Amino acid sequence: MINRRFLLKAGVAGLAAVTAPAIVTRAQALPKSIRIAGGVNFAQGQLQLTGYAAVIEHQGWLAAELDKRGVALEPFAVSHKATGPQINEGFANRSLEFASYGDLPTIICNANGVQTRLLVPNGMGGSGDTFLVVPVGSAAKDVADLKGKRIAVHRGRPWEIPFFRLLAARGLSPSDFTILNIDPMTGAAAVSAGKIDGLFTMTDAYLLEEKGVARILWSSKGQGPEWKMRTEMFGRKDFIESQPELTQLVTTAYIKAAHWASDPANKDKYLEFQGRTGTPRSVLNRTYDEQGDAWRQRWAPLFAHDIAQRYQDTVQYALDNKLIRQRIDAASLLAPSFAGNALKSLGLEGYWRGEA
């Protein structure tokens, strides 16, 4: 696609003066397909759906609604090694319309001129707990004991925010450590081999602990939402504006999925979906240990008051640490009207506690 356009462009380079923008008419006609990332991975050589993507496929509602309109639903696979960058690149070259991913990567995306909007917040943050793990032989009892040592954290990922918050809470700064920017798989290997002194990561920490190769030194489990990472559903702004009806369908499908998954009767089935990428059941049981009402609240897709604050804090963090150069208006990232419509049309107002 790019190549063809590139060649075309090269051909008319001599007549550069008369180049007219090729895409002027952004037709309101429906696209052939919509592509959604998040919970779409390759595992054991096969495309595997987990999380919302799995529930939405299981319910079949979104695919059927889109089919009525002649639009196909395409899962967009990304690698766990570079989820944020691949999704941002997909938004930038318009090969992607929607994605469930982190708050920090989407802020990075917006600060660089590709606009996204938050459509469905993710309750307790999906699988949003964060962990600091150390090699099994480590004598460290607190993150402060790792001062001067090497800690790996994949930069630009959503768990970077709670990590730096943890350091700040202990009166420490990143410069007190050697911070290594390594992807989660390489980081896990390095901490297992004792070649780094700490790894800040997400629930794969349970797996490392169960294998007996690492020890969890700190976790956000049971702590306030500011210690968890946020991954939630975003849409590309220009697509949302040109296709509000399709955006509403996708948003409604996500909230339908949250409703289904929040029913404790479906929890077992949900954990089955989550196991598709090879995560053992024991790890899933620890990751998703909420019961009853807590389980239902975990799925609350509500724009609670703390979300705006959280996004403001994250923008400020990104600026302070020079991850972004341009300040963006955090409040403008939130687009709550689609979720509000969905809750109303599905009769789910008041189903979850909290403000909508």
Place this chain on the structure above:
Amino acid sequence: MMRSTLQQRLLPLLVPGLILATWLAATSGDDFTAQVLVPPVAVLDSFNELLASGELTDHLRASLSRLLLGFGIGSGLGLGFGILLARSALVNDFAGPFFQAVRQVPSIAFLPMLILLLGVDEGFKLAIVAKAAFFPVALATHDAVKGISKGWLEVAAIYRLSPLRVLFRLILPATVPPVLTGLRLGLTRAWIVLVAAELMAAENGIGQMMEMGRQMFRIDTVMVGVALTGLIGFALDQGVRLAERRLVRWKAV
């Protein structure tokens, strides 16, 4: 004469020039957003900014010192091993087939193993750079020493030259051209592998600058890294070529 030097000077610039013109043209319209295809001016701005802040110099210093050290170790071992492999039947019997087999595995494939063994610090980067340099140098040295005319060695034997004199007066001068080619190959391979290793795990260095650029969606930074990696690789190659021309002047006479 005049025309041919002009040709020599200008023709190599033609393709890069065309690419640059196409790049400029492609980014001047509305077809590509700056996030998909960064305009050349933005890359230049980013370069100046990285240079002014001192960040680029730090990255370059880190990368080039890794390259120098790793290449020094790898090529030194390669030279020694290559001579041994060619001159000693015993070494050849012991290590020859293994050497030929390991040589076939791309250096990058050793990365995960090296990280487990050596950690993510300098050790694994030096090891992989040394590995990348070792094999082309060892191979070129081996072939060069093997390629020395039997007649010369026989003459040396007749004159009963000491092994040291054979090494300095015969083997070294006769093998300089092919060994230099091996060194040149080793150096550029080492550079490529180093940048790849830094992309994967490093605190700093030109590869890490690109990786961080991608994570922060700063494609301009990535492009600065791409351009510099190419230019540095080119300069290294040309540098050894220049040394080659100087050292083998005797050949042309």
